[in-house]
Amino acid sequence: DKLDDLKSAGKVTIAIGNEPPFTAIDSAGKVSGAAPDVARAVFEKLGVPTLEAQVIEYGAMIPSLQARRVDAIAAGLFMKPERCAAVLYSEPVLCDAEALLVPKGNPKAFQSYADFATNATARLGAPGGGTEEKLALDAGVPRDRLVVVPDPQSGLKMLQDGRIDAYSLPVLSLNDLLAKSKDANLEVFAPVKGAPVYCDGVAFRQGEETLRDAFDVELAALKKSGEFAKIIEPYGFSADAALSTNREALCAQQ
Amino acid sequence: MGDWAGYLTLILQGAWVTVQLTVMGCALALVVAFVAGMGRIAPWAPVRWLATAYIEFFRGTSIFVQLFWIYFVLPLTGLALSPMQAGVLALGLNVGAYGAEVVRGAILAVPKDQYEATVALNLTGWQRMRHVILPQALPLMLPTFGNNAIELLKGTAIVSLISLSDMTFQAQVVRSQTGNTMVPFLTILVLYFVLSLVISRLMRWVERRATRGLDGVR
Amino acid sequence: MDQPIIRVRDAQKSFGTLRVIDGLSFDVRKGEKLALIGPSGSGKTTILRMLMTLEALSGGRIEVCGEPLFHMQKNGAEVAADEAHLHKMRRHIGMVFQHFNLFPHKSVLDNITLAPILTTGEKRPAAEARARELLEMVGLADKADAMPSQLSGGQKQRVAIARALALRPEIMLFDEVTSALDPELVEEVLEVMKRLASETDMTMLLVTHEMGFAREFADRVLFFDRGRICEEGPPDEIFSNPVQDRTRTFLRKIIAAGHRV
Amino acid sequence: MDQPIIRVRDAQKSFGTLRVIDGLSFDVRKGEKLALIGPSGSGKTTILRMLMTLEALSGGRIEVCGEPLFHMQKNGAEVAADEAHLHKMRRHIGMVFQHFNLFPHKSVLDNITLAPILTTGEKRPAAEARARELLEMVGLADKADAMPSQLSGGQKQRVAIARALALRPEIMLFDEVTSALDPELVEEVLEVMKRLASETDMTMLLVTHEMGFAREFADRVLFFDRGRICEEGPPDEIFSNPVQDRTRTFLRKIIAAGHRV
Amino acid sequence: MGWDWAFAWQILPVLLQGLKVTIIATILGAGVAVVLGLVFAILRRSSNRIVARVTGFIVEFIRGTPLLVQLYFIFYVLPDIGIRLPALAAGVIGMGLHYATYFAEVYRGGIESVARGQWEAARATNLTMRQTWVHVIIPQAVPPMIPAMANYLLAMFKETPLLSAITVLEMMNQAKSVANTHFRYVEPMTMVGALFLIVSVISVIGLRWLERRYGRRS
């Protein structure tokens, strides 16, 4: 079965988004970030020593998994009902709330996605096919004011250049982005009112339940031993958040 | 933000991927161009139809669609290619379709007189091609082939969209690491230009070699 | 030998709806020198091109050396010739073109040796020796290694003649071989052809507007008009005493245009 | 009128390092019909093209109708002519080319009226009336609305002559105007030129390889060789009794090639 | 993972919406390219050596580097020097600039395709330079250019997916967005391919007609 395949190959390939602190790839090509680090630890325990990563746009991750380009996704791809239907998630790993990157002082007072629907000139940036885009569309933000931003750096740049009024990503992603940019004229507004807290899990292909289940077993052990917290907390994530919920609840949450 | 040497290394690694894609893509394109180009003027109708269908399809749809199709849809039929293979295949087949028209055009551009002389000298079909038509058609193809090679080089940039770590992709990585947009993009613009200069110099050299002796006095 | 080397019977040729050769029949005896003259568009080039199999026959029949050119026997029935049959038949015939059609990427020597080496499997040294002989004959022994682009028009045409001769055809076709040449260069080519006519017993068919040369060269003249032979006979008769009106008008115009007959 | 209409003095022309016209001097009287003959490459075309200002002069001086062609007065000094001066001088001269050079996108009538309407500001009705007269003269009255591509070579060349005449030049230059034509079509063009020569007092310079026509047409023949005049005189003398060796050789070759002299 | 007709039908309107943007971008881009190409062609012919050289270098540089990187540059770097273009405008200018370098070549080819004898005949009938251009050269130079220009128009059409990289919601971007929300690539990508092919095939038929009508035949 799949796990045996991975074991005999000695390596597993995951999809990542290169969006610190969830996932990152440094100038030497080394993969890091909370999600890959957790995945690496679990796979090592499963007897798969090497973890490789492909950087893929968020929207393309599930198709890539289906197209067998990667073995799993460990990228902060939050659980949602449609996604749970398309892939097999592990138990939750990283949890985060949604946030907005806005000019200092939040001059237009954005607090929820609905605020962008009511303000007829407000333009919101979000990654294509991501949670934020979905939430914004559901809140009634019209398509032409919801700009599909290809990557965080572009979103930051577009905000700095005044092309968009706010850029939405999970809290920790924006914190990291803001810290790197060293731009004193911006701030992070978090959490977005009315937006749920989301958690990701490592996603596997449909039909590979045994692999997912084996992963879950080792993940639970990792959480129990406290090693889990040691891995993710330096990145700013809360281990308690992941422990206090489960896949079933998250997959049901709209 | 100080690690510029590291970032430059990253971009140069990407440049190496770009070079590999270009070289392998060109090789594939060249082969495909000759096969399809000669197929288009073959005496057998089915061969002509096949060649025409290939050429029109690959020239008619966008390379993006071809790339995404090869990368995301083809694996569903069981043929999973590595990003590099997918990139080379898409680029080679796409540029090859354009090259095929160049090959056909060049062969047809050899004056009909030459073909008639070969009939009068009783050469066989293959001998006509091999000894008379192709040697004269080749110099006509080379300048356009050079342009096609540069088009292919530029086309490699879009493989970054299927997350192959070519030069453009690495520039994006550097950009997200450093928060600086200008430097990585300017760097790769210059690198692409240098590569295209290398190609055009190379092609000019090949052209000179191929036309040596021809029109000796001109 | 009594049997004609070329036998054209009711030949037809149409391009689209345009009938260019229209029920043409004539024979050529072995060794005969034939001049084909006639107004522009009358089909002279077309008949030569059909003999060279550069154009297919639309109807009728052509025989060369006793065998049909465009037909062959297959399972007892006569069918259209395939490429193999044409390939075999072309061995009998050589052709020299108005625009020489030398291969520009090959030296003079290679132009001449290419076909013998490829088609008759001659060895290179033998082919080259014969090529040099032929070059000698056309007066270009020193140009063996030149490229065609380095030759004058008259020299090119002489090389083209040597190239056709290298295959030792029994029949040679010449289509206005001097009309693309500067007047000064015409003579050197005609000189070669005259020599060829007198020194060999090759059958030669010549299309030309040089009436003076036709007269001197030919045993017999065919006057073409609209795809048929309108008048034929020995040159002296045709040129001095044409029977047909059409022939007379044509010759008058040619003379008025400053050509000597 | 005593003053020559064209005066060439020590004219020089080089292409790169190749000297093509080399210290050439001659005069042409008003109304004179001059034939320029000589071997290929001797510079006949080049001198006509210089007179038409299609080529610049490399050295020496040419005067047309008493004024320098490539020079003009400016602040008392003589300087190289500017475009305005050339434009003025070109009014005196018309030229007919070997390959007709009709404007393929314009009808026969428009080909002829274009220049008069644009350059001399003639009104369209007047220009068209004159164009029709000229077409009548060259025997093409019914072709006014045809496009050039619908004409035969001879017809094209007659239109080209009409086009040049429409500007009423005092000097007409003809460069091998029949050598791109089928032999049958040569006569109709020469006919027109003969008529032009006898019916007008236009000065005409003619480059030709048709020795028969040159003899009939010209008052005087210039024999060119390597960029200079090697022999000149009345046609009868030059053709029957050439003094120079070079002329004799040339004529002998031309005759051998089947041309009537 | 089979083909789902219901899904295909459901996403068609969105893709057609994208097609509209694609076509608008192509037409506007071509407009820029036609004008700018002429400017390049004229500047390159300039008798001022420096102007001609500098233009030549710019043209070569633009042509030797990928449009994708140029688009990134225009969209993300230019704001640093105070030029902030809307996404579509940036895309149109980027594509227009890139293809202007190709159009410049078309202009040159068209002008050179006019036989030298035409210039000489114009001179011999004493037309001025301006009259020669207006009445003799341009009417003959433009028709052979039309097929080549239409060809590049088609090429631009097929390159519009690049604009998705700078947030223009053209057809490819819409398709990706749809694919991302529904995790299905087969239908959107195949349909985008089909739409490209349909528009291309129609254009190619039009192009053949243009070629027959205006193209020069050797």
Ligand SMILES: Nc1ncnc2c1ncn2[C@@H]1O[C@H](COP(=O)(O)OP(=O)(O)OP(=O)(O)O)[C@@H](O)[C@H]1O
């Ligand atoms: N490939 C072709 N397609 C259509 N028509 C053709 C073709 N070849 C020749 N013709 C036509 O056939 C007729 C006879 O042509 P051909 O070349 O045999 O004449 P010709 O007697 O050689 O004339 P010329 O003295 O001008 O060479 C002409 O009307 C010509 O236009």
Ligand SMILES: Nc1ncnc2c1ncn2[C@@H]1O[C@H](COP(=O)(O)OP(=O)(O)OP(=O)(O)O)[C@@H](O)[C@H]1O
């Ligand atoms: N534009 C040019 N560039 C270089 N050489 C040229 C050019 N035009 C003419 N020549 C050369 O100048 C010489 C004279 O040419 P010209 O055309 O005047 O000769 P010609 O007497 O008209 O010959 P022909 O009888 O062949 O027409 C030739 O050697 C020719 O190659």
Ligand SMILES: [Mg+2]
């Ligand atoms: Mg003929």
Ligand SMILES: [Mg+2]
């Ligand atoms: Mg000349």
